[in-house]
Amino acid sequence: MNTIAYLGWRSVLNRRGSVLLTVLSIALSVAMLIGVERLRNDARDGFARTVSGTDLIVGARGGQVQLLLYSVFHIGNASNNLSWQSVQHIAALPQVDWVVPLSLGDTHLGYRVVGTTAEYFARFRHGDDRALVFAAGRAFAPAPEGIFETVIGAELAVRHGYQVGAKIVLSHGSGGFADHGDKPFTVVGILAPSGTPVDRSVLVSLEGIEAIHVDWQGGAPIPGVSIGAEHVRKFDLTPKTVTAAMVGLKNRVTVFRVQRQINTFADEPLTAILPGATLQELWSLVGVAERALLAVAAVVVVVGLAGLVAVMIAGLGERRRELAILRALGAGPRHVLGLLMLESVTLAVLGILCGLLLVHGLIWMSGGWLTTTYGIYLGIGWPSLSEWGLLGAVLAASVLASLVPAYRAYRYAVADGMTIRM
Numbered sequence: 001m002n003t004i005a006y007l008g009w010r011s012v013l014n015r016r017g018s019v020l021l022t023v024l025s026i027a028l029s030v031a032m033l034i035g036v037e038r039l040r041n042d043a044r045d046g047f048a049r050t051v052s053g054t055d056l057i058v059g060a061r062g063g064q065v066q067l068l069l070y071s072v073f074h075i076g077n078a079s080n081n082l083s084w085q086s087v088q089h090i091a092a093l094p095q096v097d098w099v100v101p102l103s104l105g106d107t108h109l110g111y112r113v114v115g116t117t118a119e120y121f122a123r124f125r126h127g128d129d130r131a132l133v134f135a136a137g138r139a140f141a142p143a144p145e146g147i148f149e150t151v152i153g154a155e156l157a158v159r160h161g162y163q164v165g166a167k168i169v170l171s172h173g174s175g176g177f178a179d180h181g182d183k184p185f186t187v188v189g190i191l192a193p194s195g196t197p198v199d200r201s202v203l204v205s206l207e208g209i210e211a212i213h214v215d216w217q218g219g220a221p222i223p224g225v226s227i228g229a230e231h232v233r234k235f236d237l238t239p240k241t242v243t244a245a246m247v248g249l250k251n252r253v254t255v256f257r258v259q260r261q262i263n264t265f266a267d268e269p270l271t272a273i274l275p276g277a278t279l280q281e282l283w284s285l286v287g288v289a290e291r292a293l294l295a296v297a298a299v300v301v302v303v304g305l306a307g308l309v310a311v312m313i314a315g316l317g318e319r320r321r322e323l324a325i326l327r328a329l330g331a332g333p334r335h336v337l338g339l340l341m342l343e344s345v346t347l348a349v350l351g352i353l354c355g356l357l358l359v360h361g362l363i364w365m366s367g368g369w370l371t372t373t374y375g376i377y378l379g380i381g382w383p384s385l386s387e388w389g390l391l392g393a394v395l396a397a398s399v400l401a402s403l404v405p406a407y408r409a410y411r412y413a414v415a416d417g418m419t420i421r422m
Contacts, residue, residue, distance in 0.1 A: 019347060021311075022308050022311045022347050022351070023347055023350045023351045023354060024351075024354070025304045025308075025351070026301075026304045026307075026308060026347065026350075026352070026354075026355065027350075027352075027354035027355040028304070028355070028358070029297075029301040029303065029304030029305075029351070029355070030304075030352050030354075030356070030359075031355040031356075031358040031359040031362070032300050033294075033297040033300070033301050033355075033390055033394070034355065034356065034359045034383065034387055034391070035297075035359045035362065035363075036290075036293050036294050036296075036297040037294065037297075037384075037386060037387050037390055038359070038378055038379075038384070038387065039290075039378065040290045040291075040293070041384060041386065042378050042379065043290070044283055044290075047282075047283055050072060050073070050126060050196055050275075050279060051072050051124070051125070051126060051196075051246075051275050051279075052125045052127065052128075052129055052275075052276075053123070053125030053248065054123070054124075054125070054246045054247065054248060054275055055247055055248055055249045055252055055255050055274070056246075056247040056249070056255065056259060056272045056274065056275075057071050057072070057244060057245070057246055057247070057272070057273050057275055057278075058082065058090060058244060058247055058262055058271070058272045058273075059071060059078060059082060059243065059244040059245075059270070059271055060080035060081060060082050060268075060269065060270065060271065061269035061271050062078070062079050062080070063271075064271065064273045064278050065278060065281060065282050066079075067244065067271055067273055067278075068273060068278045068279065070104060070243070070244070071102055071104075071244035071246075072197065072275065073197050074104065074112040074114070074200070077105070078243050078244070081241035081242060082242060082243075082244070082245070082268060082270060083241055084238065084242065085267070086265065086267065086268050086270060087099060087101050087242060087245050089265070089267070090247060090262060093258060093261065095249050095254040095257070095258050096247060096249060096250070096258065097248045097249055097250045098119065098123055099245050099246070099247050099248075100117060100119050100123050100124075100246045101115075101116060101117065101206060101242040101245045102114055102115070102116055102242060102243050102244045102245065102246065103116070103206055103209050103239060103241075103242045103243050104243040105173060105209075105243070106170045106171060106172055106173065106180075106209070107170070107173070108156075108168055108169070108171060108202045109156075109160065109171075111153075111156050111200050111201060111202055112197075112200070112201055112202070113170055113201075113202045113203075113204060113209075114201050114202065114203050114204070115204055115205065115206045115208065115209035115239075115242075116203060116205070116206065117205065117206060118139045118141070118142060118146075118205070120203065121139045123246065123248060124198070126194055126195075126196045126198075127194075127195075130194070132191055132192075132194060132198065133191065133192040133194075134151075134190065134191060134192065135154065135157075135190050135191060135192040135193075136164050136190045137187070137188050137189035137190055138189050139151060139188075139189055140188055140189070140203070140204065140208075142205070143205055143207035143208075143237060144233045144237075146188075146205055146208075147207050147208050147211050147232070147233065147237070148183065148184070148186060148208060148211070148229060149185065149186055149204070149205070149208075150168065150185040150186065150187055150189075150202055150204045150208070151188065151189035151191060151202075151203040151204075152187055152191070152201070152202050152203070153190075153194075153198050153199040153200050153203075154190065154191055154192060154193040154199045155193075155199040155200050156199075156200060156201075157190045162187055162190070163187070163190075164187055164188060164189065164190060165186065165187060166186070166187045167184045167185070167186055167187075168185050168187060168202070169181050169184050169185075170185065170204075170212060172216070178221070180212040182226065182228060182229065183212045183228075183229045183232070184229075185202075185204060185208065206237075206239045206242070207237040207238075207239075209239065210235075210237040211229070211232040211237055214237075215227040255274065258272070259272045259273075301394055301397070302397070304351070305348070305397055305401045306401075308347060308348065308351075308398065308401055308402075309401045309402075309404050309405060339406075340402065340405050340406035341399070341402040343402075344398060344399075344401065344402030344405065345398055345402055347398075348395060348398030348401075348402075349395070349398075352391060352394060352395065360380055363378045363380050364380055
């Protein structure tokens with residue numbers, strides 16, 4: 001067996017050009033397969049932790065996924081709001097530790113404006129319980145001092161070149177057809193990239209949302225009425241309604257009891273969702289694409305192994321005399337079969353190892369960019385259980401593929417290699 005292994009290794013070295021191309025083809029295939037699998041798993045984990053540390057999200061009665069989309073991902077609009085009295089009632093429940101209200105509806109250059117409280121920056125968590133970090137500046141001050149102060153996400157700041165101290169104007173509604181130009185906001189803080197929808201948000205106080213609408217009614221300015229920014233502090237800027245609320249509990253054991261209390265609230269029809277469970281439900285709806293991507297990667301691996309078979313079969317014609325000499329020296333058909341299988345499996349193993357090195361190198365080079373741009377954290381480490389399974393499947397497929405050229409060589413007689421073909 002040692003002799004066959006030595007002969008196989010020498011044969012591989014003798015055909016360096018075609019071997020390198022074959023190994024490269026398999027390496028690229030394996031890198032794509034493992035890269036897609038790791039991207040699938042880490043993206044799913046990151047998606048499920050888009051918001052963490054929040055036990056419940058509460059909104060007006062409606063679908064759970066819809067509530068998650070507009071409150072966390074800022075996609076779509078709420079069919080209704082919940083009253084400020086309901087928010088206060090939820091905050092007064094003995095099991096509730098904190099409540100952070102959210103008010104959505106306005107935009108700035110297509111980016112969603114989120115009205116909230118300064119507690120948002122302390123309570124919002126994402127990923128592995130990571131808090132929001134300020135790249136520059138600070139959180140907006142409590143009313144009345146911070147009514148026209150805003151904190152913006154990293155993507156908005158980079159794309160439009162905003163710095164602390166910049167003045168921005170909010171637009172009414174998601175269409176941006178009417179501006180609140182008479183009440184500009186001052187950027188007092190810029191958040192570091194988090195890979196969450198916060199990067200694409202404009203965060204202001206609830207009082208700031210009320211202030212820009214004091215001279216509006218029914219979604220339009222009141223004709224003949226204009227209240228300047230210097231006069232709005234005279235008004236009661238307590239919000240009457242909000243879009244949603246994030247809720248944290250003192251003890252998570254009580255989460256289902258509190259959820260039931262909110263869902264059966266008599267004064268107003270409300271819906272309370274568990275963010276983690278609803279995120280998983282949402283992923284099941286959008287996960288078809290990542291499964292299709294994995295299937296494409298598997299097809300690429302099959303093509304790479306087909307290339308391995310093609311190279312080995314094409315090389316048999318050039319190696320007829322070599323194999324005939326081995327047979328003449330006493331090597332049996334089984335030795336030839338083992339030699340060809342060993343060469344094919346060696347190329348497959350080299351391709352797998354190079355593929356692993358390649359995918360880890362790509363993760364190392366692009367991991368930071370993926371995290372800051374798309375919020376996907378790809379870890380560098382040993383393959384996961386599912387990745388080991390895929391690697392085992394690739395190795396098993398390579399063993400089966402090696403049988404094709406090995407069987408053809410197995411059937412060669414000594415005379416086949418000694419006959420001169422014209």
